Amino acid sequence: MAETALAPLPGRTTRRIRVATSVTIVVAVALAVLIVPPLAQLDQQAVDLSNKLHPPSWAHPFGTDDVGRDLLLRCVYGLRVSLLVGLVAALTATVIGTAIGALAGSFGGWPDRVVMRIVDTLSSIPHLLLGIFIVAMFRPGVWPVIISVALTHWISTARIVRSEVLSLRSRPFIDAAVSGGASRVRVIVRHLLPGVLPQAGLAAVLMVPHAMWHESALSFLGLGLPAHQASLGNLVQSARGSLLAGDWWPTLFPGLFLIIPTLALAGIAGAWRDRINPRRKSELML
Amino acid sequence: MKPRLPWGPMARMTGRRALFAVPVLLTVTFGVFAVAAASPFDPVKAYAGTAGLTASQENLDQLRANLGVDQPLVTRWWNWLTSALQGDLGDSSVMRQPVSDVIVERMGWSVLLAASAFLIAILLGTALGVLAARRPGGWLDRAVSSAAYTLEAAPSFWLGLLAIWLFALKLDLLPAGGLTDAASETITFGQVASHLVLPAAVLGISQLPWFFLYVRQGVTDALAEDPVRGARARGLSERTVLLGHALRSGMLPMLTLIGSRVPELITGALLIETVFSWPGIAAATVEAATSVDFSLLAALTVLATAAVLLGNLLSDLLYGLADPRVAFDG
Numbered sequence: 001m002a003e004t005a006l007a008p009l010p011g012r013t014t015r016r017i018r019v020a021t022s023v024t025i026v027v028a029v030a031l032a033v034l035i036v037p038p039l040a041q042l043d044q045q046a047v048d049l050s051n052k053l054h055p056p057s058w059a060h061p062f063g064t065d066d067v068g069r070d071l072l073l074r075c076v077y078g079l080r081v082s083l084l085v086g087l088v089a090a091l092t093a094t095v096i097g098t099a100i101g102a103l104a105g106s107f108g109g110w111p112d113r114v115v116m117r118i119v120d121t122l123s124s125i126p127h128l129l130l131g132i133f134i135v136a137m138f139r140p141g142v143w144p145v146i147i148s149v150a151l152t153h154w155i156s157t158a159r160i161v162r163s164e165v166l167s168l169r170s171r172p173f174i175d176a177a178v179s180g181g182a183s184r185v186r187v188i189v190r191h192l193l194p195g196v197l198p199q200a201g202l203a204a205v206l207m208v209p210h211a212m213w214h215e216s217a218l219s220f221l222g223l224g225l226p227a228h229q230a231s232l233g234n235l236v237q238s239a240r241g242s243l244l245a246g247d248w249w250p251t252l253f254p255g256l257f258l259i260i261p262t263l264a265l266a267g268i269a270g271a272w273r274d275r276i277n278p279r280r281k282s283e284l285m286l
Numbered sequence: 287m288k289p290r291l292p293w294g295p296m297a298r299m300t301g302r303r304a305l306f307a308v309p310v311l312l313t314v315t316f317g318v319f320a321v322a323a324a325s326p327f328d329p330v331k332a333y334a335g336t337a338g339l340t341a342s343q344e345n346l347d348q349l350r351a352n353l354g355v356d357q358p359l360v361t362r363w364w365n366w367l368t369s370a371l372q373g374d375l376g377d378s379s380v381m382r383q384p385v386s387d388v389i390v391e392r393m394g395w396s397v398l399l400a401a402s403a404f405l406i407a408i409l410l411g412t413a414l415g416v417l418a419a420r421r422p423g424g425w426l427d428r429a430v431s432s433a434a435y436t437l438e439a440a441p442s443f444w445l446g447l448l449a450i451w452l453f454a455l456k457l458d459l460l461p462a463g464g465l466t467d468a469a470s471e472t473i474t475f476g477q478v479a480s481h482l483v484l485p486a487a488v489l490g491i492s493q494l495p496w497f498f499l500y501v502r503q504g505v506t507d508a509l510a511e512d513p514v515r516g517a518r519a520r521g522l523s524e525r526t527v528l529l530g531h532a533l534r535s536g537m538l539p540m541l542t543l544i545g546s547r548v549p550e551l552i553t554g555a556l557l558i559e560t561v562f563s564w565p566g567i568a569a570a571t572v573e574a575a576t577s578v579d580f581s582l583l584a585a586l587t588v589l590a591t592a593a594v595l596l597g598n599l600l601s602d603l604l605y606g607l608a609d610p611r612v613a614f615d616g
Contacts, residue, residue: 117309120310121309121310121313121314124310124314124591124594124595124598125314125587125590125591125594126548126549126550126552126553126556126590126594127549127553128552128553128556128557129552129553129556129571129586129587129590130587132556132571132572132575132583133318133321133575133583133587134321135575136574136575136576136578136583137321137322137325137327137578137580138325138326138327139326209439213441216441217441217443217556217557220441220443220557221556221557221560221572221575221576222576223572223575223576236441236443236444236447239447240447243447243450243451243455244450244455244462246451246455246456248448248451251444251447251448251451252448254444255440255441255444255448258439258440258441258444259436259439259440262439263435263436263439266435266439
């Protein structure tokens with residue numbers, strides 16, 4: 001996405017603060033989605049019509065929704081669902097992309113050309129549209145959403161891994177391994193894959209917010225997770241009625257829960273990229 | 287003397303791309319049919335609807351034969367392809383009219399929305415980009431850049447909903463959605479214009495970060511180059527240097543790459559047209575998906591792919607024109 005290397009660079013201290021903030025947010029998010037659900041005093045599904053559509057207050061910091069559920073708790077649950085879907089989808093996409101990219105790059109020749117043609121073809125369909133098509137054909141649900149995100153997102157990882165493999169392939173240590181009698185599989189697994197893992201890992205971290213965005217967009221369109229599962233997209237979707245009646249809080253907070261972790265993950269990925277690739281300092285990367 | 291355009295190389299590149307587009311589009315159409323065949327989706331049940339629950343097996347088999355669903359995948363794909371090439375894309379079950387009519391009716395509204403959004407993004411992105419590039423690292427630059435990154439992380443449908451809340455409900459300035467007022471029978475220019483403002487602004491602003499960051503980068507780079515140094519040495523005013531020299535070379539890469547933004551534009555339109563009930567082609571895609579209208583969905587997916595390929599071609603042609611060092615090959 002936006003790849004910018006701009007002058008003047010922020011100072012070392014600013015960058016440290018930025019990374020520290022990002023890490024703190026991600027840790028806080030992780031703790032919240034892991035710890036809050038088992039400890040919560042309130043049931044996030046419990047309907048309490050006498051409490052419906054309360055604006056934010058001390059008792060309900062994010063207010064309550066149209067059937068009286070606490071929105072802070074709903075958002076934490078929503079983030080939990082969206083994060084889980086995002087993680088599984090990003091991991092699947094990374095595994096597919098790394099495998100295909102490594103095979104194409106190390107075999108070369110016609111397998112490489114065929115794979116790259118497929119990659120070119122797939123990347124000329126807008127991702128969300130392809131996702132919508134897959135989900136429409138397989139009926140909305142958790143697995144179709146994960147599969148549709150994974151099937152549309154492995155492409156960029158495959159491109160990155162392939163080009164890394166191509167540049168690693170001509171290094172002397174690979175020649176040494178081959179002349180030492182290593183099999184093709186051994187060369188790929190022991191010598192090529194470890195070299196591309198940092199790049200693939202970076203791509204995976206960046207893909208998590210992307211995958212969360214996809215899930216939210218699909219759920220918002222009514223093509224994602226079933227309505228009873230409180231993903232962030234479903235929360236925004238179900239808040240539409242209240243919004244049109246003038247109540248902003250059920251819409252605002254789920255969106256913020258999507259933006260803040262996204263920015264934090266992008267901050268961490270930016271710092272990580274500077275580490276693997278020190279010549280090019282990046283700003284926030286999304 | 288006006289430089290002559292390189293028509294020959296441009297035509298050759300267009301021809302090569304058209305040749306490349308044929309297998310891509312064929313693969314996409316076949317892929318669409320293959321996914322549908324592998325899915326639990328059953329065209330017969332979709333066609334019969336609730337009547338299918340009570341129909342006898344004979345009737346269902348008859349329907350299956352009529353629809354041609356009993357034939358193998360490749361045959362069905364080939365039949366669809368040959369009739370599509372003759373202009374018959376089948377019938378849309380959700381819109382209850384031929385798919386080609388749906389496309390013709392709605393295409394114009396989508397193009398209007400997309401073009402207005404692009405215009406907003408280009409104008410605003412250029413203005414902010416120049417202002418930010420004037421003092422990189424200054425407060426304005428830092429504020430706008432942070433806003434751009436935040437905006438890039440914000441889902442556009444969420445922005446659209448908040449915009450409806452603010453501008454349509456609280457301030458009561460603009461209509462919340464649709465193409466005309468509900469009571470209106472005819473489509474007038476004023477009605478459409480007032481209904482266009484919010485969706486176009488939100489779609490444009492969701493595309494803004496890319497335009498802004500590109501112009502900012504381009505102008506920052508141009509300010510460090512020799513022509514600008516020369517202009518400054520000749521004693522030209524800062525304003526002339528910035529707008530006459532740096533902006534001209536800094537904006538060029540962004541303008542030429544507009545064509546490559548088509549996928550993001552389609553993605554944005556899918557969400558924004560739905561949020562604002564804009565009667566365009568992207569909203570029809572979502573409706574087709576919700577009610578599993580395969581004919582419409584397949585045609586629109588292929589259409590979107592063609593639009594992306596066309597956008598890529600356009601941006602490569604413009605890029606070659608703007609920068610003569612780039613050859614028209616590939």
